[in-house]
Amino acid sequence: MTRISSSASNTILISRFLQTQRTLQDLETQVGTEKRTQTYSGLALSSQRLLNIENAKSSLERFNSNNDQAQLRLDIQTTALTGIRGAISDFRELLLGFSNGDLTDPERIEQIQADAFRSLKDIQNYLNTEADGRYVFGGGTVRTEPVSFGLSTVSAFQSIYDGARVTYPTTREAHLEKFSISRSNVDLNPAHLTFEQTDAGTGKSRINTTASSGQFQNIAAGTTITISGTVGGVNDGVYTVDSVDPNGLWIDVRTEQLTDEGTALVPIFAEFSYPDPEDPRQMTSITTDVTFDRRTNTITAINADALEAIPEGSMVTISGTTNNNGSFTVASNDGTDMVVESKRLVSDGGTNxxxxxxxxxxxxxxxxxxxxxxxxxxxxxxxxxxxxxxxxxxxxxxxxxxxxxxxxxxxxxxxxxxxxxxxxxxxxxxxxxxxxxxxxxxxxxALPFSFNAAERNFYFDAGAAGADEVVFTDGGAGQDTIALTGATFTDAKGNLLPAGTRITVSGGTGNDGTYTIESISTDGTTATLVATDNLAGGTATKTAAVLAGTGSITYTDNDPAADSITLGGGYFRDPDGNNLPAGTRITFAGTTGGLNDNTYTIASVSADGLTATLIPTDAVDDTTPTQTAGTISVGGTVGTISATSYYKGDTSTQTHRVSESRSFEFDITGIDPAFEKAIRGMFLILQGETGTEGGLDRNQNRISEALYLLDDALDRTNNQPPPFGAELDSNIEEMEIILGYRAVLLSDVKKSNETIISSFQTSVSSIEDIDPLEAITKLLDTQRTLEASYQTFARVRQLSLSNFL
The missing domain is CATH 2.40.30 (Elongation Factor Tu (Ef-tu); domain 3)
Structure with missing residues (x-):
């Protein structure tokens, strides 16, 4: 071994290199990002404080973002409101100018009604303003246009609201009614209505319900209702509610009809005022003895031609009578008999x-x-x-x-x-x-459905005309038939008699007896009998035979399924040929032994109309399954009574949180009283054609009434007495103040939030950000340290003992 360094020293040196490298990398990141660290843990004790500051800052930024959207909505509402104010103010000025001139001039009336029509269309467009994919005056209904006046032309509107028989609602409650009644609220019976043409001589027509209470209780007087789906459409139409029973059992609708009054011996001395044919703006009058006939809508003069001065098509105002004072439109006049136009219900329902x-x-x-x-x-x-x-x-x-x-x-x-x-x-x-x-x-x-099994539903006498015949045919192995010449097995409208009709033959034909029809040929001339019925006398042609048809009722206990009732010789249908709807309650009387004298509820009717299936809780007695006695009836007639409002949105409000502690409601909708009053006032002017009894020229009180509503819709100060009772306190001026306050609130909160956000950003920067000069200095120092370490390490690695020997 010749090296001076050892393994331990190498390890320590390398560890120091790596530590220095990490320090260098951290400093490089700090210099590049200008942040102390990339993780919250790198901030040690400051991390929690930073999180709190950042959350508070983010919350304020979200409030500002939401407030920007709310500001857009407020700006659009404000713009629309400015347009609505302009439309109302402009029309008010036009109406005020109109009120100071000739109120009977047809051209001036036509112009002011055209102005009302145009202003209403403008208001409708403003109230249907859309912003950011949502309608701003629809409450919670943001995807559907909230306002529709249903206006196409002035004349089309006046054809419905003629100003006399049907008048536009004068109160807010009646104006905004929205409902549809087609069944009793007690037992859901659709046949629960009866219609009376006259209510005990009051001149009004009445709609009654069999519901025990409350059916019509919440309907406001003055409401415009539409009646539809009545049998034969006899009472379909648009009417104005005149009064409502406190218990909700009836509605009186405004009609125009005469009341029987006077006789030829005791006539009525009446005065008739009508527009002068030479100058329709001037009224002239005559007095004469007359009688009044409700049914024919006729006023008859005792002296011939006493009424000839009154022109057809004109409006006539009658006075001096007990029951017939009022205005009417002349439909025809021959000088003696003057017929007036009427609008009234047809008596229907009740009892036969x-x-x-x-x-x-x-x-x-x-x-x-x-x-x-x-x-x-x-x-x-x-x-x-x-x-x-x-x-x-x-x-x-x-x-x-x-x-x-x-x-x-x-x-x-x-x-x-x-x-x-x-x-x-x-x-x-x-x-x-x-x-x-x-x-x-x-x-x-009177009933939409009734059936009497024992009552004659068909009759044919071959000998009555002398040339007709009844042909009896024995079908042998097949079924027997009865054929007619000169007649058919049909009802008044040409419909074939239903299967199950019982035909009683008399006249000494050899085939006298009672037979049940299974089917009738397409041309109606031939009836095929049920297989169990055989002609007593066989095949024969008779010229003196008499055939009388009756019916039957078959009760079927289908336990455990729902019971059913089948008619022979009749249908569970109304006079229009429609099957009775589910829920119809039918009452039986005179059944065999009284075992089925009861009221049942229909669950469904078969496609052929012969069989009614009852609801599961209703049970029949089939001790005698098929009976030839008994009557069936319903308690009333069918029809739907409905009312619609111009407003299709809802009344829900949306709360906007401006800040943690401040909020306001987006609560201005298309039925705000300010809008509703202005709309109602304009429609009062629009209704009624000039020269008719409902025209503006004959109902000049509508001008002051409309002006009051327009004033009350615009300004907070209106000291005039309300013509239709107290109105709700809302007006355009208050709306503008409210919207202005909300806009200021949004602006102030936004400014405050931005100041706070700026402070938060400073605090965040003091925690997160580095001093670039200090960081770069440390980076360079660390870089030099690392380079020196490498050089020293390399030098030490080169040292050996042999170098010192």
């Missing part, structure tokens, strides 16, 4: 009732093709028929004609004082083989 039992003194005449447009007509001398209304349905029975068992719809009623003529719907056909009958029953068929 006998209208007339025919006799020698009150016959019924069937007249085919004699209506104004070729419709069939029924003529009678009985005044009872004069109470019928267009749209109502009647059922004829026991007249021993082919009209028995058929339901007809009244299209119009004419009463000339001697006879009442009913014109039927154009798609319904009478049989006039026997033109006049003195026996039988005519019933008012």
């Amino acid at each position: 009732s006998t209208l007339e039992v025919l006799g020698g003194g009150n016959p019924l005449t069937f007249s085919v093709g004699t209506g104004p447009n070729g419709e069939d007509q029924i003529i009678t001398n009985t005044a009872t028929f004069g109470t019928l209304e267009a749209g109502q349905r009647i059922k004829i029975n026991n007249t021993n004609t082919e009209n028995d068992g058929k339901i007809f719809t009244v299209q119009s009623v004419a009463d000339d004082g001697a006879n009442v003529t009913l014109t039927l719907a154009s798609d319904e056909s009478l049989d006039d083989t026997v033109p006049t009958v003195t026996t039988g029953v005519v019933a008012l068929n």
Whole structure:
């Protein structure tokens, strides 16, 4: 061994080299990043303090970022609000100028209504302002346009809101109503409504519900409602709610109709005021003795031609009566009989009732093709028929004609004082083989569904015309058939009689008896009997045969499945041919032994309409499965009553946190009272066509009412008495103040946050950052130390004992 260094000394030297190298690398990183360390652990006791400062700084930066987004939303709301203020203010000035001029000038009215239309469209556009992918006035509904007035043209709007029969809501509560009622809230029965044309002579029409309470309780008077889905559409339309039962059992809707008043012997001395034909802006008047007839909407002068000065199409204001004071529009006028336009409900629902039992003194005449447009007509001398209304349905029975068992719809009623003529719907056909009958029953068929198993639903007398025949065919191994010549197995609308109809044959045909129909041929002339029924006399052709149809009810206990009821000779359908909806409650009476006299709820109806399946909790008694007695009815009629608001958003608010301790709500929506009042005021002006009873020229009070709403929407100071009761306290001026305050709050907090963030950044820098001069000096010193160490190590490695010998 000649080396002086040992293994231990080498190890120590190398360890020192590596340590110096690490120190050099750390210093290089510090110089390159200007940070003391790349990990929190490198800061030792200062690391926790640094974390706290950085978290606080990050929180403030997030607040500033969120506040920038909130500021954008506020800026856009402010811009939109400025536009809305301009639209309201401009229209207010226009309306104020209009109020100081001729309020009956058609051109000026047309212009102010056009201004209202334009202003409403502008407001709608502003309220549908979108920012950053969200609508700013929709509350929590941010992806759907929150406001829709449904405006297309002025005339289209006025065709609905005529200002007389249907008026625009005057209160906030009525203006913002939104609901849809199609079933009873007690038992979910869809057939829960009844409609009355007149409410005990008040001149209003009434909608009742079978619900025990509360169905209509929350509906505000003045609400615009839409009625749809009524049987035959007879009561579909738009109406204004006039009053509501405190218990929610009925709604009275605003109608325009006369009330029966006066007679030829005791007439009513009335005054009629109407626009002068030479100058419609001037009113003229006449007085004369008249009578009023509600059903025909006719005012009849006792003296011929006493009303001839009143032009058709004009508005007439009646005074001096007990029940008919008001304004009406003249539909036609021959000088003696003046017919006014009406808007009212058709009585429907309730109960079926006998209208007339025919006799020698009150016959019924069937007249085919004699209506104004070729419709069939029924003529009678009985005044009872004069109470019928267009749209109502009647059922004829026991007249021993082919009209028995058929339901007809009244299209119009004419009463000339001697006879009442009913014109039927154009798609319904009478049989006039026997033109006049003195026996039988005519019933008012008010229900959307009723069935009487024992009642005649078909009648055919081959001998009535002298040339008709009934052909009985024994099918041998197949099924027997009965065919008609000169008639068909159909109802009033030409629909085939349903399977299960029971046909009773009489007239000494050899085949007299009762048979059940399984099916009817497509042309309606041939009925195929069920396989278990065989013609007693076999094949034969008879000219004196009489066929009368009745029905049956079959009860089926399907335990453990739901029970069902099947009709023979009838359908679970309404007069429009629609299957009764699920939830309909049907009431049975007169069943065998009363075992099924009950009320059941329908779960479903088969596609062919013959079978109703009940809900599982309803059970039938099938001791006698098929019965030929019993009646079925529903408690009311169907229909949907709904109201819609211009606002499609919601009322939820969004809280924005400006800082840890400060926040505010984004709570300005399209139904804010300030917007709603202005919108309501403009619509008051827009409704009603000039020259009509609902026109602005005839309802000048709307100008002051609209001005109040516009003033109340704009400013905080409005000392005028509110025309429609107290309004909610909100206005554009307050909104601008609120938005301005929020913008200042955001700005102040942002400035404060930026100052604090700057201080935090200084503290972070004092902990994290290095002194570059000091770090570079240390780097160079360490580098020289490392280089010297390498040189010394190399020199020591070269030393040997041999060098000293």
